[in-house]
Amino acid sequence: MADSKVKDIGLAEFGRKELKLAEHEMPGLMETRKEYGAAQPLKGVNITGSLHMTIQTGVLIETLQALGATVRWCSCNIFSTQDHAASAIAKAQTASVFAWKGETLEEYWWCTEQALTWPGKDGPDMIVDDGGDATLLIHEGKRREEAFAKDGTLPDPAETENAEFKCVLSVLRESIQKDPTKWSRMAKTVRGVSEETTTGVHRLIQMAEKGELLFPAINVNDCVTKSKFDNVYGCRHSLPDGIMRATDVMIGGKRVVVCGYGDVGKGSAFAMRGAGARVIITEVDPICA
Known part of the structure; x- marks a missing residue:
């Protein structure tokens, strides 16, 4: 110590x-x-x-x-x-x-x-x-x-x-x-x-x-073990938790814009949709889109 x-x-x-x-x-x-x-x-x-x-x-x-x-x-x-x-x-x-x-x-x-x-x-x-x-x-x-x-x-x-x-x-x-x-x-x-x-x-x-x-x-x-696990599932778990801890607002019914639809964007979009939000996604990469 x-x-x-x-x-x-x-x-x-x-x-x-x-x-x-x-x-x-x-x-x-x-x-x-x-x-x-x-x-x-x-x-x-x-x-x-x-x-x-x-x-x-x-x-x-x-x-x-x-x-x-x-x-x-x-x-x-x-x-x-x-x-x-x-x-x-x-x-x-x-x-x-x-x-x-x-x-x-x-x-x-x-x-x-x-x-x-x-x-x-x-x-x-x-x-x-x-x-x-x-x-x-x-x-x-x-x-x-x-x-x-x-x-x-x-x-x-x-x-x-x-x-x-x-x-x-x-x-x-x-x-x-x-x-x-x-x-x-x-x-x-x-x-x-x-x-x-x-x-x-x-x-x-x-x-x-x-x-x-x-x-x-x-x-x-x-590394694939990060991009395919942490970026998708980690964000999907932590994003709604962080928003609710910081703001204490109900996500259901809110309009959410997710900028980018890579692994992090996918996890974030799934999380917000699962919480009842209306999700809008923007993406400049045609492959990700």
Whole structure:
């Protein structure tokens, strides 16, 4: 717990109960523990995760740990953390967790840096990324270190109008002053990253095309087990749940426009129709249409 930062460690008991429930809904991970746990295939591997710190992510974290990995984790969104999940993982010391719901942008990037910083080591061996922020921080950090080594130029938050990138530059400015080769060493340590969002994958492709990608990347976003399950069934389940939690309105009878009829669009349209909405679909791709 000493190396974690969560909102309220007192929520750990509640989080542990929900983790037990979630394990029954995630048989693939549980079978992986049973089949490979004794062999410890991830023994000695350091894994950093930048992924929504939810109960389901907690089951993933504990699976990685059960397979032998050492894990440090942060959330990839300032609002997505379930505090009881983060507390349960932190209290069990399954992983070092830096996440709480309602982080400021400054806190978010601090948490990302903490998840990437391994005491006594140069960095993680592998990264589980969602949105590409952990990958971005390493690449931007190395680029800024090279500029500092060349002419002493430090990152300056005033050079950008983007509020979030100001936070990135602030983190890197402080980091480079303390250790001017931290991110360069980290980039050499990372064996690879997995990315599960379209935005993150596009960013990786752009870096690869420019010859700037510092380590191998796995495109999980286009993996068939994601596109045919999560994109369709995950959205179909979570969309009406999210709308009702956020607005507390009845969906039945409402007019809903679904922009795009790919896998996500199909799942969303089915969910809204099932809830009684009048669904209108727009699509520019004739194949999807």
